[in-house]
Amino acid sequence: MREREHQTREPSLIEVAAEAGVSTATAGRALGGYGQVSPATAERVRAAAARLGYRPNGLARSLINGSTQAIAVVVTDVGNPFFAQALRGVVDKVRTAGYEVLLFNTDSNLDAERNAVRVLLEKRVDGAIIATGSPADTEHLDSLRDARLPFVLLDRPVPDRPDVDSVMIANAASARTAVRHLLSQGHRRIAVLTEAGRELPYVADRLSDCRTMRPSAARLAGYVLAMRSARLDIDPALVVHAPYQREIAARAMKKLLDADPSVTAVFATDNVLSIGAYQAIQASGRRFPDEISMVGFDDQEWTTVVRPQLTVVRQPSYELGARAAGLLLRRIANGPAWDRDADDRPDPEHVELPAQLIRRSSTAPVPVPSF
Amino acid sequence: MREREHQTREPSLIEVAAEAGVSTATAGRALGGYGQVSPATAERVRAAAARLGYRPNGLARSLINGSTQAIAVVVTDVGNPFFAQALRGVVDKVRTAGYEVLLFNTDSNLDAERNAVRVLLEKRVDGAIIATGSPADTEHLDSLRDARLPFVLLDRPVPDRPDVDSVMIANAASARTAVRHLLSQGHRRIAVLTEAGRELPYVADRLSDCRTMRPSAARLAGYVLAMRSARLDIDPALVVHAPYQREIAARAMKKLLDADPSVTAVFATDNVLSIGAYQAIQASGRRFPDEISMVGFDDQEWTTVVRPQLTVVRQPSYELGARAAGLLLRRIANGPAWDRDADDRPDPEHVELPAQLIRRSSTAPVPVPSF
Numbered sequence: 115m116r117e118r119e120h121q122t123r124e125p126s127l128i129e130v131a132a133e134a135g136v137s138t139a140t141a142g143r144a145l146g147g148y149g150q151v152s153p154a155t156a157e158r159v160r161a162a163a164a165r166l167g168y169r170p171n172g173l174a175r176s177l178i179n180g181s182t183q184a185i186a187v188v189v190t191d192v193g194n195p196f197f198a199q200a201l202r203g204v205v206d207k208v209r210t211a212g213y214e215v216l217l218f219n220t221d222s223n224l225d226a227e228r229n230a231v232r233v234l235l236e237k238r239v240d241g242a243i244i245a246t247g248s249p250a251d252t253e254h255l256d257s258l259r260d261a262r263l264p265f266v267l268l269d270r271p272v273p274d275r276p277d278v279d280s281v282m283i284a285n286a287a288s289a290r291t292a293v294r295h296l297l298s299q300g301h302r303r304i305a306v307l308t309e310a311g312r313e314l315p316y317v318a319d320r321l322s323d324c325r326t327m328r329p330s331a332a333r334l335a336g337y338v339l340a341m342r343s344a345r346l347d348i349d350p351a352l353v354v355h356a357p358y359q360r361e362i363a364a365r366a367m368k369k370l371l372d373a374d375p376s377v378t379a380v381f382a383t384d385n386v387l388s389i390g391a392y393q394a395i396q397a398s399g400r401r402f403p404d405e406i407s408m409v410g411f412d413d414q415e416w417t418t419v420v421r422p423q424l425t426v427v428r429q430p431s432y433e434l435g436a437r438a439a440g441l442l443l444r445r446i447a448n449g450p451a452w453d454r455d456a457d458d459r460p461d462p463e464h465v466e467l468p469a470q471l472i473r474r475s476s477t478a479p480v481p482v483p484s485f
Numbered sequence: 486m487r488e489r490e491h492q493t494r495e496p497s498l499i500e501v502a503a504e505a506g507v508s509t510a511t512a513g514r515a516l517g518g519y520g521q522v523s524p525a526t527a528e529r530v531r532a533a534a535a536r537l538g539y540r541p542n543g544l545a546r547s548l549i550n551g552s553t554q555a556i557a558v559v560v561t562d563v564g565n566p567f568f569a570q571a572l573r574g575v576v577d578k579v580r581t582a583g584y585e586v587l588l589f590n591t592d593s594n595l596d597a598e599r600n601a602v603r604v605l606l607e608k609r610v611d612g613a614i615i616a617t618g619s620p621a622d623t624e625h626l627d628s629l630r631d632a633r634l635p636f637v638l639l640d641r642p643v644p645d646r647p648d649v650d651s652v653m654i655a656n657a658a659s660a661r662t663a664v665r666h667l668l669s670q671g672h673r674r675i676a677v678l679t680e681a682g683r684e685l686p687y688v689a690d691r692l693s694d695c696r697t698m699r700p701s702a703a704r705l706a707g708y709v710l711a712m713r714s715a716r717l718d719i720d721p722a723l724v725v726h727a728p729y730q731r732e733i734a735a736r737a738m739k740k741l742l743d744a745d746p747s748v749t750a751v752f753a754t755d756n757v758l759s760i761g762a763y764q765a766i767q768a769s770g771r772r773f774p775d776e777i778s779m780v781g782f783d784d785q786e787w788t789t790v791v792r793p794q795l796t797v798v799r800q801p802s803y804e805l806g807a808r809a810a811g812l813l814l815r816r817i818a819n820g821p822a823w824d825r826d827a828d829d830r831p832d833p834e835h836v837e838l839p840a841q842l843i844r845r846s847s848t849a850p851v852p853v854p855s856f
Contacts, residue, residue, distance in 0.1 A: 167631065169606060169607070169632060170607055171607070171609065172604075172607035172608045172609060173544050173547050173553070173608075173609050175607075176544050182544070182608075184587070184608070187588075191573070192563075192569060192572055192573050192576065193569050193570050193572075193573040193803070194569075195566055195569065197569075198563060198564050198565075198566065198568075198569035199564050201563055201564075201588075202562070202563050202564040202590060205563065205588060205589075205590045206590070209590075214587055214588075214589070214604060214608065215587070215588045216555070216585055216586070216587050216588075217558075217572075217576060217585075217586045217587075217588045218576075218585070219573060219576045219577070219580075226580075233543075233585060235540060236540070236541055236542070236543035236546075237543045237544075237553075237555070237585065238542065238543060238544050260538065261540060360786070389786055389787075389790055392790055393789075393790060396790070396792075414787070415731070415760055415787065416760075416785070416786065416787025416790055416791070418764075419760055419763055419764060419767070419787055419791050420787070420790050420791050420792075421767075421791075421792060432564070
């Protein structure tokens with residue numbers, strides 16, 4: 115076989131057409147797979163393209179047929195195992211339909227998110243999946259609607275955009291289940307470690323709106339609902355605030371455990387906070403689970419290697435991504451919910467995936483007081 | 486403010502030009518930021534574009550200036566925390582230079598990887614970072630060179646492509662350090678849990694080539710080197726093969742521990758295998774670390790929550806991604822190593838990042854035999 119010559123310039127479609135003896139338009143149709151070309155002609159063009167080493171240009175094709183066969187995924191932290199798993203769900207699902215994924219990471223920074231929206235529009239993706247870091251400040255999402263781009267909200271609802279499709283975890287309900295499990299074992303002084311700790315009054319006033327709250331607030335609402343169902347007052351001292359940083363979370367939880375021996379159970383509302391809470395309990399010197407119980411959130415691998423194994427709320431992260439992708443693919447095919455005549459407008463879809471309580475050995479009946 | 490009218494069609498560049506009273510070519514230059522336009526004209530065109538709600542088309546701009554401002558990242562499993570962290574490193578780094586990331590996940594499937602290479606070329610990305618799942622079968626990488634696309638190998642070397650830039654962990658050296666740590670504590674019967682277990686004869690014959698081996702093979706080479714330095718023969722029974730699946734890995738390790746009480750230490754060569762080995766030791770009934778020691782690979786969060794805390798080799802996953810991205814950006818700016826005149830060819834870069842042994846409490850001196 116002759117050694118491939120070093121290319122100094124790429125062959126153009128015009129040269130392919132000349133080599134095949136057809137018009138440039140015909141060559142474009144044959145290689146792009148659009149319009150009408152006879153099988154014999156298409157074969158001749160493909161052979162000519164192969165001889166010349168012609169590379170189809172996806173950009174030109176996208177300009178012609180109006181589709182880039184790519185979607186954008188905007189997440190706050192792809193290094194977080196929850197988003198890494200959700201992203202895999204998205205990638206696996208859209209690949210089956212021949213779509214690629216353009217990835218944006220925002221670190222929950224509003225400017226980064228606005229920039230992501232601007233760039234994904236410029237890149238002319240066919241749709242977007244967005245886990246917004248700032249559900250209260252979402253004017254930038256309007257530009258997606260102005261551009262009539264189908265998009266789906268992932269994991270984070272946006273209260274003032276009820277007509278945008280969303281795929282969420284049933285956050286309040288699953289948090290409620292977790293706390294009820296602790297209540298059923300006799301616990302009354304149940305602490306909650308949450309990133310929404312500072313919003314307790316706001317959350318407690320709006321318990322019926324918990325589907326529009328961001329995950330951490332909705333989970334705090336679930337805690338409040340469970341406690342109230344058991345006719346327990348909410349003690350603000352038991353609501354421990356921490357950002358999504360393991361060491362800070364561990365210190366905040368440890369401080370409460372040191373200060374208040376009446377606390378017999380802890381509910382942590384996300385995977386980072388769970389590892390922090392677990393560390394705090396280990397450092398507290400209390401016998402675990404005999405003297406203190408814990409339920410964590412997100413069934414990470416470590417939860418079955420620690421002793422005691424951690425009782426958790428299992429989020430279907432991979433499925434969350436896959437469902438969002440499936441919904442988006444349908445919208446790309448059929449048009450977004452808001453982009454129809456009033457009579458023929460499909461309802462927006464708000465998918466809530468259930469999370470499951472996995473009982474392990476970190477929860478035990480409340481210890482009998484020693485007096 | 487007047488409510489925005491529902492758009493039925495996007496305004497074209499022609500309309501923007503007419504609105505601004507300039508030629509289409511001038512309008513294109515003003516909005517695309519290429520060529521010469523006077524500041525006053527550019528401002529008039531931008532104002533016209535804003536009035537009409539014109540969206541710049543990144544595809545058209547990319548066709549004109551030959552850059553998509555996007556790179557491709559091809560990994561085997563974005564759900565694996567190692568790759569999730571490396572991916573964050575890439576995204577953070579390229580964002581600072583205004584590049585976006587097109588993500589491909591291959592599941593180590595060769596067809597999926599070939600397809601990713603084909604598609605990323607069609608999408609006309611400006612460069613690629615590839616963690617190949619099949620280092621022995623890489624003809625598809627030739628198409629990147631034919632297209633003169635800069636690319637960098639991440640984490641997995643390709644033996645027969647020494648002129649392609651690569652960013653790797655110092656796998657053999659760090660494995661050797663881990664095993665020497667166990668040897669220094671008096672251990673002699675040291676098991677290794679590895680995905681390259683079936684290649685022991687091959688690896689043992691090519692110890693000087695370990696920089697061109699895939700990570701699992703290079704780490705096995707490090708084990709062999711450390712054992713030989715201590716004048717110990719390699720017992721094939723101590724080399725336990727397992728795929729990157731936690732439960733299978735745990736069973737394989739448990740089987741050896743049950744069968745051979747002389748084993749006093751375990752070295753696991755990746756994060757999935759580490760969690761499996763840890764579980765196997767827990768299930769073995771041996772006192773840990775008094776009767777058996779372990780060193781794991783990859784400093785995942787769980788390793789400090791378990792008891793005993795796990796001694797590990799810490800891989801700089803985030804930095805690995807960031808360094809690969811930095812190298813790629815330089816190649817995009819200056820051209821790939823192979824694409825120069827012979828006199829002026831920059832050498833390919835092969836970056837090896839050191840991994841660090843973090844000593845915790847899962848390693849202890851070899852137990853005194855009880856006879």
